[in-house]
Amino acid sequence: MIIMENVSKTYAKDIVGISNVSLHVKKGEFVFVVGKSGSGKSTLMKLLLKELEPTSGRIVVDGNVINDATRRTLPFIRRNIGVVFQDFRLLEDRSVYENVAFAQKVIEAPPAQIKNNVLKMLSMVGLLDKYKANPKELSGGEQQRVAIARALVNSPDVLLCDEPTGNLDVVTSEEIIKLLDLANQQGTTVLVVTHNLDVVQQMRQRTITMSEGKIISDMAKGGFSYED
Amino acid sequence: MKISTFGYQIKQGFKNIHRNRLFSIASIATIAACIFIFGVFYSIVANAQHMIKNAENKVAVTVFFDEGTTDTRIDEIGEQIKVREEVDHVEYTSPEEAWENFKSQYFGEYEYLAEGFKDDNPLANSASYSVYLADTSKQDQLVTFIEGIENVRQVNRSDEVAKNLSTAARLAGYISIAIIIILLAVSIFLITNTIVLGITVRKDEISIMKYVGATDGFVNAPFFVEGIAIGLIGSIIPLIVLFFLYNRIIGFVLTKFSVLNNILTFLPVMTVFRVLIPVSLILGLAIGILGTLFAMRKHENV
Ligand SMILES: Nc1ncnc2c1ncn2[C@@H]1O[C@H](COP(=O)(O)OP(=O)(O)OP(=O)(O)O)[C@@H](O)[C@H]1O
Ligand SMILES: [Mg+2]
Numbered sequence: 001m002i003i004m005e006n007v008s009k010t011y012a013k014d015i016v017g018i019s020n021v022s023l024h025v026k027k028g029e030f031v032f033v034v035g036k037s038g039s040g041k042s043t044l045m046k047l048l049l050k051e052l053e054p055t056s057g058r059i060v061v062d063g064n065v066i067n068d069a070t071r072r073t074l075p076f077i078r079r080n081i082g083v084v085f086q087d088f089r090l091l092e093d094r095s096v097y098e099n100v101a102f103a104q105k106v107i108e109a110p111p112a113q114i115k116n117n118v119l120k121m122l123s124m125v126g127l128l129d130k131y132k133a134n135p136k137e138l139s140g141g142e143q144q145r146v147a148i149a150r151a152l153v154n155s156p157d158v159l160l161c162d163e164p165t166g167n168l169d170v171v172t173s174e175e176i177i178k179l180l181d182l183a184n185q186q187g188t189t190v191l192v193v194t195h196n197l198d199v200v201q202q203m204r205q206r207t208i209t210m211s212e213g214k215i216i217s218d219m220a221k222g223g224f225s226y227e228d
Numbered sequence: 229m230k231i232s233t234f235g236y237q238i239k240q241g242f243k244n245i246h247r248n249r250l251f252s253i254a255s256i257a258t259i260a261a262c263i264f265i266f267g268v269f270y271s272i273v274a275n276a277q278h279m280i281k282n283a284e285n286k287v288a289v290t291v292f293f294d295e296g297t298t299d300t301r302i303d304e305i306g307e308q309i310k311v312r313e314e315v316d317h318v319e320y321t322s323p324e325e326a327w328e329n330f331k332s333q334y335f336g337e338y339e340y341l342a343e344g345f346k347d348d349n350p351l352a353n354s355a356s357y358s359v360y361l362a363d364t365s366k367q368d369q370l371v372t373f374i375e376g377i378e379n380v381r382q383v384n385r386s387d388e389v390a391k392n393l394s395t396a397a398r399l400a401g402y403i404s405i406a407i408i409i410i411l412l413a414v415s416i417f418l419i420t421n422t423i424v425l426g427i428t429v430r431k432d433e434i435s436i437m438k439y440v441g442a443t444d445g446f447v448n449a450p451f452f453v454e455g456i457a458i459g460l461i462g463s464i465i466p467l468i469v470l471f472f473l474y475n476r477i478i479g480f481v482l483t484k485f486s487v488l489n490n491i492l493t494f495l496p497v498m499t500v501f502r503v504l505i506p507v508s509l510i511l512g513l514a515i516g517i518l519g520t521l522f523a524m525r526k527h528e529n530v
Contacts, residue, residue, distance in 0.1 A: 049439070071444060072443075072444075075438070075441045075442055075443045075444075075446075076441065076443075077441075078438070078439065078440065078441040079440070079441035083439050089432065089435075089436060091432065091433055091436065102436070102437075102440075103436075103440040105233075105236060106437050106440050106441065106442040106446060107440065107441050107442070108230055108232075108233050108446070110232075111232045150440075154440065154441070
């Protein structure tokens, strides 16, 4: 569950990131965010993670008021939010297995559970046979699958993806989006920023269009008011 | 923190050290130098103080009497002093002995120069007692007592040796403090930079850790492990070196300066190390923790 109420973010020198955005995403929803480059999509995602402080407005994710989060409480809030980036951000000094297990170790999951959870996630993203491989040996699509496994291994309630298919070809992109859809079917609330309008139309999910820092449309079933 | 996490953090810390080998070695070497010098000077100062104590034990309080004090009275005074519990023993020096001592000390081989005084001992009133103390710390108390005795003209504390040794020890102390402060600053600077480098190298990893929900403590722990390990290794190495050097150097000094053997009384290695080991380890630990804290401050927002 995500709530944004009249949220604005102004960068230095009056550069508007987003302006007066209000948004409600229910638990278990799948939402696409589309819009031109510079329309504020990444800013919105970063605000949800408290990577950025809003200039004004209130943000609640999964019952936690993000505005009030402190250095001490933020890590625990983030354990409920998975993140996937365009550039995968895998650690190349360790195996696929270690990359996913890392997320569990960091939150001090019981060692007995880690192996179980990691193998379950790798099997969900279809990479069980490559658990020993180094990320460098994988295709872009495979790397993004590992990143998704890592984002989901701690069973977050919310999954935020900023252009997860930005570096991938059409076919691979569809596979990745299907994977996100699978995570959504298993109960995770999913927010996906994308430029891939074919996928958006195909998936027929709720879609939000942004322009110049504002939400200009919010439609069900893959509707958007945006041209490439 | 869970035990499994603890093990993980220790491993990460040592990985950091390994990854920044050159910087780590430089930090360890500087801390080792710092603590080595500290150890050397501490050994010198501790031994000097030990020798001062010994010298004090060997030198006596000298008691002189008023002009014309009779031998019987001098004997009485001797008895009075002897019974004091802080007194070990008392030696009497007659005026003749005093003159002989003086002659050989001041005229040396030209003793014939003193012939003119032959029948007229210039130190006729220089009979004295040398009072040896059982407990030097009670010297003041004893001196006050003796000064209060009738017919006692003067009480000399012959603590010249002790005074000189104290000055030397103090000087050694000041020099070592100055050197140690400089080396401490260099150590902390180096260890800070080693850890900053470690943080920079692991920036991607740290950023992912934070996305996934690692606490600050979890993120920082390996760097504290790194700092503490470098600090401790840097203090253990000089301790081992000093331990083996100590007896060798003492042996060397004692054979080279065998004339001074009765002044040069050295402390056993374990007595020195009973202080040196904990102080050095704490010093290494403090350098490590301080360096890590400075590094954290520099990199607050990784
Ligand atoms: N760190 C920053 N400092 C200053 N201005 C920024 C910063 N980040 C983003 N902006 C500005 O804020 C606006 C919104 O940027 P944002 O990155 O949210 O756009 P976006 O929709 O994600 O674009 P893209 O599709 O290219 O990723 C842009 O005008 C951008 O230049
Ligand atoms: Mg963006």
